[in-house]
């Protein structure tokens with residue numbers, strides 16, 4: 001049975017918003033109804049390439065349009081909460097870019113509001129839709145790597161310096177969401193250290209560490225002041241190790257059959273720890289644009305009235321970590337317990 005396309009309005013036609021606009025323009029299951037940006041030049045640019053039915057600088061035009069079903073918010077982080085709140089109150093299904101909100105309190109409010117109004121609420125944790133991350137999750141859950149010991153993410157570059165949020169709030173939601181997704185649980189405590197070299201009070205580089213139950217660790221290094229562009233997530237497990245390098249064009253996931261085991265039966269110290277150096281394998285993973293998969297998922301959740309994989313609670317878990325990490329940053333790296341925003 002043919003279904004009517006979902007009508008979508010995108011707020012924010014900036015560097016990232018235009019990618020969302022392109023996808024909703026191209027997808028048959030979507031009807032790109034509105035593009036909204038305060039900046040007329042940016043609106044003009046996207047309207048030239050991926051025209052929506054209507055354009056505006058005023059978000060009220062979207063909220064007051066009874067024909068509009070879904071609002072996609074791709075503005076800068078401080079406006080996520082007020083815009084998402086108004087969109088939900090207007091009865092729209094809502095997608096919010098990462099970081100979901102800038103506080104647990106605001107995130108919790110949006111989650112409760114969406115639940116009460118029975119609206120779909122999805123957060124743009126893009127990497128949870130990346131075919132490589134999905135494959136890694138399958139391998140971990142299927143026991144193919146053994147017990148996960150620690151996971152670390154590196155998201156580094158020189159540039160894309162922002163003045164409205166630090167490198168942690170800007171980049172780390174990606175790595176935190178992946179680590180929580182792969183482990184299927186939230187950390188018990190978080191610590192973070194960073195420095196602001198370019199703008200007072202806005203950290204350019206942050207080292208964030210998370211402790212999980214069973215001695216599992218997560219670590220995230222983010223920086224926009226680094227010589228190397230790096231987008232890498234490494235999983236070290238008891239049987240195998242995995243590296244996801246998103247800058248590789250085709251061989252993005254490598255599985256290393258490497259490990260170390262403590263032997264109970266040994267005569268010399270050299271025999272106490274046995275190292276294993278095995279093959280490196282590259283699983284075949286069909287490539288497709290993660291953003292397209294994410295947009296299709298949002299549309300399908302709207303049509304089927306189902307809960308997105310990266311729903312408001314998923315967003316809230318990540319904000320809980322970021323908020324605790326901010327307290328730790330302000331407290332010279334002291335460990336901070338999570339507020340337990342989500343069980």
Ligand SMILES: NC(=O)c1ccc[n+]([C@@H]2O[C@H](COP(=O)([O-])OP(=O)(O)OC[C@H]3O[C@@H](n4cnc5c(N)ncnc54)[C@H](O)[C@@H]3O)[C@@H](O)[C@H]2O)c1
Pocket residue numbers: 011012013014015016017018036037038039042057059074075076077079097098099124126170
């Ligand atoms: N998922 C990803 O991989 C990814 C990548 C980059 C950015 N992002 C996220 O996307 C969001 C946007 O980032 P960006 O790099 O495109 O920022 P940007 O500054 O380039 O663009 C933001 C746009 O929003 C518009 N805007 C702000 N407030 C508005 C309002 N009230 N009404 C209408 N328009 C408004 C601005 O005019 C601007 O054009 C951020 O939350 C960012 O973290 C996600």
